Structures are given as structure tokens and as C-alpha cells.
Amino acid sequence: MSMVSTPPALRTVNLVKIYQTGGLPVPAVRGVDLTVRPGEFVAVMGPSGSGKSTLVHMLGGLDTRTSGEIWVEGTRADTLGESAWALLRRQKIGFVFQFFNLVDNMTVADNVELPALLVGASPKHARERRDYLLGELGLSGKADAAPAQLSGGEQQRVALARALANQPQVLLADEPTGNLDSRNTKDVLRLLGEVHRQGQTIVLVTHDARVAGLADRVVTLLDGQIVDDGAVLSARRRPKSGAGDVVELRG
Amino acid sequence: MRLQLLALLAKEPAHGYELKQALEQIFGDAYPSPNIGQIYVTLGRLEKDGLVRSVDVEQSNRPNKKVYFCTAEGREALLEWVDEPTEGPRVRDEFFMKLVLAPMTGIADRMALINRQRRHYLGIMRDLVELAQRTDQDNRPAQLLIEGAMLHLQADLDWLERCQEDLA
Numbered sequence: 001m002s003m004v005s006t007p008p009a010l011r012t013v014n015l016v017k018i019y020q021t022g023g024l025p026v027p028a029v030r031g032v033d034l035t036v037r038p039g040e041f042v043a044v045m046g047p048s049g050s051g052k053s054t055l056v057h058m059l060g061g062l063d064t065r066t067s068g069e070i071w072v073e074g075t076r077a078d079t080l081g082e083s084a085w086a087l088l089r090r091q092k093i094g095f096v097f098q099f100f101n102l103v104d105n106m107t108v109a110d111n112v113e114l115p116a117l118l119v120g121a122s123p124k125h126a127r128e129r130r131d132y133l134l135g136e137l138g139l140s141g142k143a144d145a146a147p148a149q150l151s152g153g154e155q156q157r158v159a160l161a162r163a164l165a166n167q168p169q170v171l172l173a174d175e176p177t178g179n180l181d182s183r184n185t186k187d188v189l190r191l192l193g194e195v196h197r198q199g200q201t202i203v204l205v206t207h208d209a210r211v212a213g214l215a216d217r218v219v220t221l222l223d224g225q226i227v228d229d230g231a232v233l234s235a236r237r238r239p240k241s242g243a244g245d246v247v248e249l250r251g
Numbered sequence: 252m253r254l255q256l257l258a259l260l261a262k263e264p265a266h267g268y269e270l271k272q273a274l275e276q277i278f279g280d281a282y283p284s285p286n287i288g289q290i291y292v293t294l295g296r297l298e299k300d301g302l303v304r305s306v307d308v309e310q311s312n313r314p315n316k317k318v319y320f321c322t323a324e325g326r327e328a329l330l331e332w333v334d335e336p337t338e339g340p341r342v343r344d345e346f347f348m349k350l351v352l353a354p355m356t357g358i359a360d361r362m363a364l365i366n367r368q369r370r371h372y373l374g375i376m377r378d379l380v381e382l383a384q385r386t387d388q389d390n391r392p393a394q395l396l397i398e399g400a401m402l403h404l405q406a407d408l409d410w411l412e413r414c415q416e417d418l419a
Contacts, residue, residue: 045369047412182398189380209408210401213376220369222415228366235374 007074009170009201010036010059015068017054017224028054030224031068036170041192041202043212043232046221052205053098053174055221059203060095060172061085073169090118094163096173096204100155102147108134108158109143116165126165133161136191138184152179160188164195171195173204177211189214252285252293253302254332257325260303264320267291279386279393281400294319302328350414365415369408376404 017029029051036042044052057063058070061077070078072092080088089095094115102111109130116126134140137157147155156179163171176192177185185208193214196202204211212218213232220228259265259273267290274285297303302325307315321329346368353359383397 045412047416186383190384207409209373209376209405210380213373213380218370218373220366227362227415228369230366230370232370232373232377234378235371236378 006038008035008071009038009040009073010034010203011069011071012059013069013071015055015058015070016066017051017058017063018066027224029058032221032224032226034219034226034229036201036203038169038201039196039199040217041196041200041215042204043215043218044203044205044221045207045212045218046227050221051224052221056172056174056203056205059170060093061089062095090115090166092169094166094168094171096156096159096163096171096176098174098178100147100159102155102158102162104147106146107143108139108145108147108150111147111158112161112165114165115162119166121166129165129167130161133164133191134158136187136194137161138187153181153184156180157184157188160191164191164200167200169201171200171202171204173202173206175205175207177206177208185210252289253297254329256290256293257297257302257321257329257332260319260321261326261329264318266308266316266318267294270294270319277392278396279390280382281386281393281396297325301325347414350418361418362415365411369411372404372408372411376401379404 012032012034015029015032015034016027019026019028032051032055034055044056046052054063058065058078061070061080065078068078069076072088075088077085077088102108103114106114109127112130112133113123113126116129117123121129130143131140134143137160139154139157139161142150142154142158147158150158156176160173160176163173177188180188189210192202192211196214202215204215206212215232217229217231219226255274256270259270265273267287271285271287271290274282294303294305298305298319302322303319304322305317305319308318309315346364349359350361350364353364354361379397379401383394383401386393386397388394
């Protein structure tokens with residue numbers, strides 16, 4: 001079977017990050033071993049300061065590791081220089097930042113198309129993909145707007161569309177629903193579920209249990225270490241069970 | 252279920268099966284479908300307490316059906332129900348009791364308890380997300396009931412995280 005020889009989408013070996021703040025070493029990530037298979041959807045949870053964001057930033061080459069290894073689709077990535085990392089990211093990784101990082105002087109449409117154009121997609125293909133993604137996220141009417149004209153929630157959805165424009169091997173995201181109300185979160189949940197069913201590998205940091213509930217697997221960090229790593233399975237035991245069961249637990 | 256049935260009867264008289272259908276229609280799949288036997292038992296008790304009364308309505312070719320209606324006392328009970336505050340967040344929580352007490356006896360590890368509970372909550376959340384997606388978007392009561400359950404679960408998970416930070 002080819003599955004045996006397919007390298008993991010992502011792999012870390014004893015990954016460590018220590019920040020030097022005011023001369024004192026502050027360990028943020030302390031020896032993380034993580035393997036993500038192609039097509040897997042992994043949610044990373046844990047309290048603030050547990051190292052979640054640092055971990056996912058290192059996976060995307062946006063923060064350097066202190067020690068340990070990072071492998072992207074079988075290629076050692078932690079030893080790459082900045083420009084080589086940038087190239088790898090452009091080719092293989094889509095990243096959704098907590099604070100969007102959209103290009104201000106470009107329209108929403110151009111922001112979303114840019115990553116595909118940069119790796120040589122045809123303008124027609126880039127435009128079709130952009131139409132699809134903005135449509136799924138309820139943003140078709142905003143294609144010609146500038147990012148600054150959008151609400152925080154809209155900018156966050158544009159950032160997700162941009163990250164998916166390329167159909168990257170791996171989608172990395174840091175709190176992709178952090179600025180969304182519940183209606184907009186529904187659109188994001190639907191899109192994440194859909195691209196995941198199409199085979200998209202996803203690793204995202206989230207506090208939002210609705211997002212984590214969609215994942216195949218949840219990794220929990222505490223003080224920079226993995227304290228739990230396991231599948232999310234349907235809790236349903238009886239065929240007829242509804243929200244009422246959960247609500248009735250109260251009181 | 253007493254007061255839900257009473258509220259429906261205060262709107263209009265109905266027989267048992269109509270009440271079952273009304274509950275299903277209002278709350279959709281979000282609420283466990285009431286069992287018809289349970290509805291008749293509850294109606295019997297409400298009648299015994301004087302909160303509803305029933306009349307037999309003749310039907311051609313079929314046995315008579317009992318149509319229930321709300322009495323003045325029933326309306327009074329309903330007003331009381333609506334006026335009193337509804338139970339707030341719980342103070343007793345069975346999981347928390349386990350978390351605090353079980354490790355004292357040496358039969359469980361707090362980290363393992365918390366991790367298992369988190370996975371369980373996330374599994375429930377997964378079911379709720381699916382339920383919301385297959386429930387009619389225009390059924391506001393059903394969607395809001397599901398959203399409420401999700402918010403409760405999110406709070407439970409946040410609290411679990413606090414427990415893990417402080418106790419484990």
C-alpha cells in the first residue's frame with residue numbers, strides 16, 4: 001500500500017522553543033513530538049500561555065525553533081533559511097493568523113488570489129477558486145472592498161479564504177474563529193468540514209469547542225507539553241438524543 | 252413536561268397526540284421526542300390536580316378521543332411558573348466531585364479524569380454541530396436550543412481547562 005510509504009504531512013521531534021525575556025529563559029514549548037498524517041484534522045487546545053500559538057507558528061516557519069526537528073511532507077524544514085522556508089510555505093502551507101495580516105492596499109479578491117498566482121496558477125483558476133471560497137464564506141459581495149472597509153469577522157474569513165486559495169498541503173490556523181459571531185462561525189465550520197472531507201490536512205489552534213469538535217483528533221498542551229492526544233468520537237450512545245439531554249444536565 | 256403541556260393547552264385545547272406533534276414541531280430534533288405514554292401519564296396527573304380537564308369527543312368509526320383544556324387553576328400554575336426565576340448555574344457537579352474526591356482514594360488520576368472528560372464533551376459538541384447542520388435553519392427555537400447547549404458545553408470545557416491548570 002502506498003499509505004505506508006507516504007510521509008506524514010507534518011512531524012516534529014522533541015521540538016523546543018525557549019524565549020529569552022529580560023535575560024531569563026522562558027520555555028514556551030518543551031519537547032513536543034507530533035505526527036500529523038495527510039488528510040488529518042488536528043485541533044490544538046490548552047490554556048493561554050500553554051505554547052499552542054508558538055507551536056503552530058513554528059510549524060509554519062514563522063517562528064524559529066530552539067531545538068528539535070520539524071518535517072514537512074518528509075522534508076526537514078527547521079534547518080532551512082528564511083527564504084527557503086518562505087518558498088516551502090508558499091508551496092505547501094496555508095496560514096490563518098489570529099490578526100489576519102491582509103495586504104491593506106489590495107482588494108479582498110486580490111488578497112485571496114495572490115497566493116495561487118504566486119505559485120503559478122492560471123488567473124482563470126485563481127479567480128474560480130476565489131469565487132468559490134468567498135461564496136462559501138458569505139463574502140461574495142465584498143470582493144472589491146479594501147480590507148480596512150471590512151469588520152474584524154469579515155477580515156478573518158478573508159484570511160481563511162486566502163489560506164485555502166492554493167489548496168495547500170497543510171492548513172495551519174491560529175484561532176480562526178476568534179473574532180466571529182456565531183452565524184459567521186457556522187460558515188467557517190461548514191467550509192472547514194467541507195475542505196477536510198476533500199482531503200485537506202488541517203492543524204489549528206482553538207478555544208472554540210465547535211471547531212475542535214469537527215477535528216479527528218485533539219492535542220492538548222499544558223506548560224508547553226502534550227498532556228493529551230486522542231480522537232474525538234461521537235458521544236451519542238442512544239440513537240435518539242438531542243440538545244435537550246445536554247440542557248437537562250443543568251440545575 | 253407538566254408545564255410545557257400546560258402551556259400548549261393554555262394556547263388551545265388538544266388531545267395527547269396533538270401535544271406530542273406540537274412539541275416536535277416547535278423544538279425539532281433538538282429536543283428528545285416525547286413518548287406518547289409519558290404524555291398521557293402527565294395529562295392524567297395534571298387532571299387529577301385540577302390543572303386541566305378533559306372532554307370526550309365522539310369520532311365516527313373510532314373510539315372517542317379525549318380533548319384536554321387548561322382550567323383557571325392551570326392558568327394560575329402557568330403564571331407562577333413563568334414568573335419565578337429559572338434555576339441558574341449548578342453548584343453541584345458530579346464530575347467535579349469525582350475530580351476532587353477520587354484521587355484522594357488513590358483510585359484515579361486527575362489528569363486522566365480531565366482528559367477523558369474533555370474528549371467526552373468534545374464528542375457531544377461534535378454531535379451538536381451535526382445536529383445544528385441537519386436541523387432546519389429557519390426553526391429558530393430548535394437552533395437556539397442547540398446554540399444554548401453549545402454555549403453550556405463551551406463553559407464546561409473552559410472550566411475543565413481551569414481545573415487542569417490548577418489541580419492537575
